Amino acid sequence: MSAPAAAISESTAPRDPIAVxxxxxxxxxxxxxxxxxxxxxxxxxxxxxxAPLLAVVIAEGGGASDGVAAVVLAWALLTVxxxxxxxxxxxxxxxxxxxxxxxxxxxxxWIAALHGESAYPAAYALLGALAFRHYxxxxxxxxxxxxxxxxxxxxxxxxxxxxxxxxxxxVAGTLPAGFYVLAAVFGAAFxxxxxxxxxxVGRVEQPLGDDEEDDEL
Amino acid sequence: MTSGLSDTRAAxxxxxxxxxxxxxxxxxxxxxxxxxxxxxPAALLPWGNxxxxxxxxxxxxxxxxxxxxxxxxxxxxxxxxxxxxxxxAVRVAAxxxxxxxxxxxxARDAAGQVLVMSGDIxxxxxxxxxxxxxxxxxxxxxxxxxxxxxxxxFQARRGRLVSAxxxxxxxxxxxxxxxxxxxxxxxxxxxxxxxxxxxxxxxADAPEAWQDELDxxxxxxxxxxxxxxxxxxxGDDFAGPDEPEPxxxxxxxxxxxxxxxxxxEASWRVRVAAAPEDAVALLLVGLVRAHVxxxxxxxxxxxxARPLSADAAVRAAERITHYDVDRLLLESAVKSxxxxxxxxxxxxxxxxxxxxxxxxxxxxxxVTTVSMLLGVLTxxxxxxxxxxxxxxxxxxxxxxxTTDCVDGQLARYTRQFSKLGAWLDSVFDRTKEYLAxxxxxxxxxxxxxxxWVLACAAITLQTVRHSSDFAYMAAAHxxxxxxxxxxxEQPLDHAGVxxxxxxxxxxxxxxxxxxxxxxASRILSRWSRLDHxxxxxxxxxxxxxxxxxxxxxxxxxxxxxxxxxxxxxxxxWGGVAFAYTQTGRILRSIR
Numbered sequence: 001m002s003a004p005a006a007a008i009s010e011s012t013a014p015r016d017p018i019a020v021x022x023x024x025x026x027x028x029x030x031x032x033x034x035x036x037x038x039x040x041x042x043x044x045x046x047x048x049x050x051a052p053l054l055a056v057v058i059a060e061g062g063g064a065s066d067g068v069a070a071v072v073l074a075w076a077l078l079t080v081x082x083x084x085x086x087x088x089x090x091x092x093x094x095x096x097x098x099x100x101x102x103x104x105x106x107x108x109x110w111i112a113a114l115h116g117e118s119a120y121p122a123a124y125a126l127l128g129a130l131a132f133r134h135y136x137x138x139x140x141x142x143x144x145x146x147x148x149x150x151x152x153x154x155x156x157x158x159x160x161x162x163x164x165x166x167x168x169x170x171v172a173g174t175l176p177a178g179f180y181v182l183a184a185v186f187g188a189a190f191x192x193x194x195x196x197x198x199x200x201v202g203r204v205e206q207p208l209g210d211d212e213e214d215d216e217l
Numbered sequence: 218m219t220s221g222l223s224d225t226r227a228a229x230x231x232x233x234x235x236x237x238x239x240x241x242x243x244x245x246x247x248x249x250x251x252x253x254x255x256x257x258p259a260a261l262l263p264w265g266n267x268x269x270x271x272x273x274x275x276x277x278x279x280x281x282x283x284x285x286x287x288x289x290x291x292x293x294x295x296x297x298x299x300x301x302x303x304x305x306a307v308r309v310a311a312x313x314x315x316x317x318x319x320x321x322x323x324a325r326d327a328a329g330q331v332l333v334m335s336g337d338i339x340x341x342x343x344x345x346x347x348x349x350x351x352x353x354x355x356x357x358x359x360x361x362x363x364x365x366x367x368x369x370x371f372q373a374r375r376g377r378l379v380s381a382x383x384x385x386x387x388x389x390x391x392x393x394x395x396x397x398x399x400x401x402x403x404x405x406x407x408x409x410x411x412x413x414x415x416x417x418x419x420x421a422d423a424p425e426a427w428q429d430e431l432d433x434x435x436x437x438x439x440x441x442x443x444x445x446x447x448x449x450x451x452g453d454d455f456a457g458p459d460e461p462e463p464x465x466x467x468x469x470x471x472x473x474x475x476x477x478x479x480x481x482e483a484s485w486r487v488r489v490a491a492a493p494e495d496a497v498a499l500l501l502v503g504l505v506r507a508h509v510x511x512x513x514x515x516x517x518x519x520x521x522a523r524p525l526s527a528d529a530a531v532r533a534a535e536r537i538t539h540y541d542v543d544r545l546l547l548e549s550a551v552k553s554x555x556x557x558x559x560x561x562x563x564x565x566x567x568x569x570x571x572x573x574x575x576x577x578x579x580x581x582x583x584v585t586t587v588s589m590l591l592g593v594l595t596x597x598x599x600x601x602x603x604x605x606x607x608x609x610x611x612x613x614x615x616x617x618x619t620t621d622c623v624d625g626q627l628a629r630y631t632r633q634f635s636k637l638g639a640w641l642d643s644v645f646d647r648t649k650e651y652l653a654x655x656x657x658x659x660x661x662x663x664x665x666x667x668x669w670v671l672a673c674a675a676i677t678l679q680t681v682r683h684s685s686d687f688a689y690m691a692a693a694h695x696x697x698x699x700x701x702x703x704x705x706e707q708p709l710d711h712a713g714v715x716x717x718x719x720x721x722x723x724x725x726x727x728x729x730x731x732x733x734x735x736x737a738s739r740i741l742s743r744w745s746r747l748d749h750x751x752x753x754x755x756x757x758x759x760x761x762x763x764x765x766x767x768x769x770x771x772x773x774x775x776x777x778x779x780x781x782x783x784x785x786x787x788x789x790w791g792g793v794a795f796a797y798t799q800t801g802r803i804l805r806s807i808r
Contacts (some may be wrong), residue, residue, distance in 0.1 A: 017691040021684060091696065091806045097688035098681045098799075105677035109670065120669030124658065127673060128651055131680045132644075138687045139643045143636040198637055 019084075020137055020147055021097050025158015028081035035082030042086035043095030049079030050103045057106060062113035066171060069114055073167055076103050081160055101134065104159040111166045115175040122179035129187035130162070136194050152193045156186065242349065242400075243329030245277060245285040246320050249297055249336035250310070251491040254483060254526040258293055259491070260336035261300060262530040268300040269530060270336040278304070279342055280349050286323055287336060288316055314421035316496040321413035324406050331406050333497050335397035339533045340521040343542055347514045348398050356405045358501060359398040360513030361521060366441035367488055368394035368523075369498045371505075371513070372710075375693060378511040379700045380710035383498040384434065385420075385427035389712040393513055396521050399497055405509050412503025413496075415705055420499065430708040435489045439477060442485045487525045506702045518545045547572055550630040556763030557755045563622050563765060570619070571626035581631075582638050584624040585645060591617035592649030599656030599775065602663030610656065611776035617649060618768045646764065647683075651676055653771060654784075661780035671784035678791045679767075682798070689802050738808040744801070762794035 024032065038045060053076045056064060064072075080103050083096045105127055112123035133148075133156060140146055147153075157165060169178035249260035249270050260270035270287065277285055287307045289297045298307045310316045324331045332349060340359075348359045358378075363370060370391030371381040381395060382388040401409045419427070477485060504511055520537045524530040550571060551564045574584060591613055598610035624642060627633075658672040701711045709717060759766055770790060774783040 016695075018688050021688050021691070091692065094685075094688035094692035095803065095806065098685035101684045102677065102681045105673075105680065109673045109677065112673075113670070117667060117670070120667070120673060121658070124655060124669055124673050124676065127676050127680075128655070131647065131651060131676060134680060134684065135644060135647050138683075139640050143640045198640070 017138075017141055018094055018097060020141055021134075022084060022100060023134060023137060023156070023159050024081075024084045025156075025161040027077065027164070028084045028158055028160040031078060031081030031160075032084030032086075034085070036085035038082060038086055040086060041092045041095075042083040043092055043099060045083040045086045046080045046096040046099035046103070049076040049083075050099050050106075052076070053103060053107060053110075057110050057113075062110075062116065064114060066114070069110070070167065073107060073163060076107065077160055077163055100159065104130075104163060107163055108166055111170050112175065112179065115170055119176040119179060122176035122183065125183035126166075126179045126186070129183045129190060132187065132194075133190045136190065140194070140197070146197070148190075148197070149193055152189055155189055241329045242282050242332050243327030243403075243406075244323045245282045245332040245334070246323055247273065247277075247285050247287045247305075247334055247336040248316060248494075248496055249287055249289040249293070250313075250316060250496070251335065251337060251494045251523075251525070252290075252487070253337075253524070254487045258289055258297070258337070259523070259525050260289070261293070261296060262337065262524055262527055264339075264530060264534060269339060269524065270297065271300040271302070273336060273338060274301040274305055276342045276345055277349075280346055282332065282349065285332075288319060289336075312421065313494055313496050313499070314417040317413040317417040317420065317499070320496065320500065321410040321417075324401070324410045324413070327406070329403060331401045331409060333399045333401075333409075333500060335495070335497055335523065337523050337525075338397050338521065339524060339530070339537060340396075340516070341519050341537070341540065341542055343546065344516055344519045344521060345398070348400050355510050355512055356399075356401045356504065357512040357514050358400070359396040359516060359521075361394045361396050361516050363392050363394060365394040367438060368396065369495065369501075370394045371501075372712075373513050374700075375690070376512055378501075378505050378513060380712070381498070381501045381505045381511075383502045384431050384492040384495060385423060385499075386502045386708050387430055387433070387710065387713055389710055389716060393515075395498060395501055396516060397495075397497055397523060399501055399504075399511075401504070401509075405504065408504060408507050408509050409500060412500055412507055412705070416499050416503055419706065420493070423493075424706060426706075426708050431489075431493065434492065435485075438488055439485055442477065442481050442488070484526065491525060503705055506705050508702055517549055547626075547630055550626040556761075556765045557759045558765030558769050559622060559763070560765075562769075563619055564626075567619050567622040568626050568630075570623045571630050574623060574627050575631045579627070581624045581628040581633055582635070582641065584620055584627055585638065585641050588617050588620035588624060589645045589649065591620060592645070592652055595649070596652035596656030599653060599780070600659040600663075602660035606660065607775045607780075610653070611772035614649075614653060614768055614772050618765065621646065621649075647679075650679065650764075650767065657771075657775060657780040657783055664779065666779065666781055668781050668784055671781070671788065675784055675787055675791070678788060678795065682762075682791065682795050685795075685799065685802070692806075737804045741801075741804045741808055744804070760794060760797050762790050766790070 022028075035045065040048075053072050056068065056072045060068065080096075080100050083100065086093075086096070108126060108130075109120075109123050112119035136148065140148065156162070165182070166179070169175060169182070172178070247260075247270065249258040251259050253259035253262055258270075260268065260273075262269045264272045274285060274287075277283075283304055285301075285305050287297055287301050287305050288310050289307065291309050291311055294307050294309050298305075301307070308319060310319050320333060344359060348357055360371070360373070361368065369382040369384075370388050371378050371393050372388050372391050373379065373393050380388045380391075382391070423431075501511065518540075519542070520533075520540050522529070522533040522536075524533050547568050551560075551568055555564065595610045595613040595617055598606045598613055600606070621642070624638075628638060654672045654675050658669045661668045703709060703711050703714055707714065767787065767790075770787050771783055774786050
């Protein structure tokens with residue numbers, strides 16, 4: 001398959017599913033290479049980033065200054081990003097995923113709060129678009145053994161890139177419109193590519209192997 | 218999966234397997250070798266005007282397996298040939314070792330899948346179909362619950378066998394039993410033949426350790442025979458449907474010798490004598506020990522028996538007629554590991570809607586789409602911000618949820634599964650819930666109450682909870698993939714060897730203080746003891762806040778109170794559930 005064709009079609013090589021679920025971007029993957037040298041287990045490292053964020057969110061709420069927010073978010077990005085490559089006990093690696101997701105969503109809601117209450121509906125729209133991607137990553141891998149096309153994953157920026165972009169949008173004073181635009185772009189790209197994958201690529205309906213029934217309720 | 222401490226992954230049932238194409242069975246080997254109390258193969262026990270194996274051959278023919286290979290002992294070939302008709306080929310093997318060599322040859326010569334089964338099994342054609350007729354999934358066995366003390370048992374984790382028993386092999390912590398039917402896909406046929414070749418010389422001259430294991434099983438079965446007789450089951454057929462949920466698993470090991478009545482003593486002897494004849498169980502152990510993926514297909518509500526006496530065959534014939542297979546198939550279409558609300562308030566009637574939809578010719582994907590449309594209407598009704606809108610939304614959400622249950626049951630009942638359907642169902646479930654949140658927040662805004670931040674918190678909590686489910690399951694799956702296996706010569710499985718080593722270390726009386734188990738492990742074992750308490754099962758399932766409970770909370774609070782109350786109640790229960798499941802998972806991971 002030529003390089004351009006590969007870029008618009010879904011990638012078939014399902015790697016480690018936990019690595020897929022993490023939804024890491026370029027920054028987090030680079031940090032992960034550094035984190036590989038840290039001996040702490042991945043969830044501990046991720047928690048070291050999320051705990052200060054949560055503490056500041058509770059203490060300061062929407063009243064925190066941009067400077068404080070920048071420091072707290074940068075620290076979360078650094079540590080949670082490093083957890084992408086953290087070794088520790090392999091049985092524990094799964095534990096970093098929910099913390100990483102919690103970090104991203106809480107940070108986005110907080111960035112909306114820093115702008116003011118009027119940004120909450122926009123934050124909800126953005127979270128909705130991201131939730132679609134995060135479920136799609138899991139369900140597509142489970143039902144068809146593929147991950148979304150490379151261009152969507154590049155466009156999605158990964159959780160790390162989205163945090164940086166959201167903070168830039170806040171500082172630039174573009175909220176809540178910025179979040180709405182982001183939600184619309186992401187939503188259209190994520191849903192469109194998923195539907196394209198089903199309709200064009202996966203048109204032949206394969207019967208379901210019975211080990212693939214839904215487990216979550 | 219949302220239950221944090223109990224691994225209740227819904228395993229497939231014998232009756233819910235798609236049967237889209239005819240079976241591509243290359244060769245079917247039916248073993249009419251185990252002897253009944255009359256000294257003849259149990260497969261020749263009377264069944265109506267014919268025999269048990271004759272009935273089985275007819276059932277196989279119905280499923281497209283027209284020329285099975287029937288293996289029997291010298292002296293019985295003529296009777297067996299008469300019993301199974303001209304289509305089947307009858308082969309003679311003098312011993313289990315010869316059975317195994319014959320199976321290895323037949324498997325290598327065959328093109329396609331290989332079926333190996335005992336010839337004395339009495340069960341429904343639908344149960345056979347679940348194992349035989351699905352060309353898509355991997356190597357599989359017919360399986361029952363663990364409450365069949367006279368059957369060989371296995372341990373399955375997340376829908377895969379990690380250990381299996383034979384006359385000479387033991388399973389530590391069994392959670393299911395092998396019901397004598399094994400189907401290997403082409404990819405695993407060579408592994409099957411290799412296992413048979415390796416086992417043949419071993420069974421011909423069973424090592425001492427193997428003999429000890431058989432003696433231990435025989436001792437355990439003495440107790441089981443009396444218990445089975447007391448249950449009015451007949452001690453020799455280990456028959457019946459699966460028990461719903463075992464209350465406890467009594468450890469039968471090292472118990473004092475049991476005194477048996479003459480009849481029980483006789484049936485015990487027959488069972489013990491039949492055990493080493495079971496080449497199918499040996500092959501299963503061979504496959505599992507060779508790291509082959511084997512999926513258990515559960516019998517659940519259907520009937521299964523291996524009669525070892527004429528009386529037992531008569532009893533089995535009497536009992537199997539009382540099974541209403543259509544009703545049982547419909548029952549089986551209901552997921553076994555659903556939440557409390559779904560199980561008691563939705564499934565009891567949704568399955569009849571599923572049957573109605575099946576008769577009207579609706580497809581599962583059509584029902585899924587209707588459910589999604591109802592979900593959109595729910596959000597629109599909530600968004601009005603009027604009392605009538607909240608009430609209407611509450612009702613619509615329940616209708617949407619019921620149709621959501623119907624689509625899965627319809628798929629299982631009519632055996633129409635598709636990958637797109639599964640993906641749509643999963644994605645639409647999340648979409649409906651998150652649209653409802655948005656509708657409620659919009660409605661509250663119209664009522665002058667800003668709850669968008671609560672809606673953001675709710676979508677975050679649910680997405681994070683699910684991400685924990687997914688990542689934990691993926692990690693557990695990876696752990697199973699690398700589960701170590703002991704060599705086939707070893708009677709004990711890996712866990713058994715470890716337990717043995719611990720016991721030896723203890724009795725060696727090392728002077729150091731008794732090794733303390735890690736705290737996590739102790740808390741966990743206490744916790745999992747609670748797991749087995751049936752009264753707590755539903756409490757635990759509710760504590761995990763599954764979808765039925767979540768939708769019920771939304772409907773009830775929205776209809777009677779305000780969106781703010783809905784979010785607070787939902788977040789409180791969801792937060793507790795998250796803490797509860799995370800605790801269990803962390804304990805499991807660090808133990």
